[in-house]
Amino acid sequence: MRWIAGLLLVLLGGCTMAVSDKPMLGAADLAGAPRFEDGVWLISELDETKPCPVDTAQPVSRWAPCANWAVHRDxxxxxxxxxxxxxxxxxxxxxxxxxxxxAIIQMENAVIDNSTAAADTDPTPFFFGAFDNVPTSAEKLRSVKLWLVMCGQYRPRKTTTNDETAEEFVRYPGFDEQCRPASIDALRAAAEASRPPESGRAHVRWTRAVLD
Incomplete structure (x- = not known):
């Protein structure tokens, strides 16, 4: 399983995530963007019922195939x-x-399967993650806890019956029926509203400088 696909599995909620038919981040939005430490980054275990222990002191070639990792370089x-x-x-x-x-992470669906994004096959190829960005002078990040940016949330439906389980999906302001944000401000507000408890975030951390 590739690392982004694994990330989506751990975050879930894909059917109500924020998407876009065009890039939402402009040059002004990149000011103050965090920098990441070069090396191998490991995603926390995605399925607690199927542990995947990793000895990060060992070369990556000796890691279990179930490990989800990526490399950041330059x-x-x-x-x-x-x-x-x-x-x-x-x-x-x-x-x-x-x-x-x-911090907003703008991703294209092609990161999942190495496909070429095309508007005729995927009208909304962009989706978004987020994490709390705590600047630390010139230091590079070695750990982030990610969540998926959603376009709304389920809330109890107002009914005239005693059905307490009824829910309805309420979109965040600035999102259309296809979960597309009208502006970067709407996307940022949705990222904040989507923030789950730390236990519901995916922990991605730097583990070693080189693969082998």
């Missing part, structure tokens, strides 16, 4: 080429991270 992210082995492929242009107290 400002660019790389994903594992296949489900096993350590061959990697660049994700150039497919991941963009903003500045701000909540």
């Amino acid at each position: 400002g660019q992210w790389f994903a594992r080429e296949k489900d096993t082995g350590i061959k990697i492929r660049p994700l150039a242009g497919l991941i963009t991270v903003s500045g701000g107290e909540i």
Whole structure:
């Protein structure tokens, strides 16, 4: 399983996540963007019922195939080429991270399966994650806890019956019926409203400087 696909599984809620038919982050949004430590980054275990212990002191080639990892090098992210082995492929242009107290991660669906994004096959190829961005002078980040940006939330439905389980999906302000934000401000507000408790976030952390 590739690391972004694994991330989506742990975050879930894909059917109500914020999406877009165009990039939402402009040059001004990238001011103050966090920098990441170069090396191998590991995603926390995705399924607590199926532990995947990893000895990060060992070369990545000796890690269990179930480990979900990525590589950051000179400002660019790389994903594992296949489900096993350590061959990697660049994700150039497919991941963009903003500045701000909540950093927005803009991703294209092509990061999942190495496909080429095309408007005729995928009208909304962009989706978004977020994490709390705590600047620490010139230090590079070595750990982030991510969540998926949603376009709304389920709330109890007002009914005239005693059905307490009835719910309705309420979109956040500035989102249309296809879960597309009208502006970067609407997207940032949704990122804040979507923030789950820490236990509901995916922990992605730096583990070692080189693959092997």
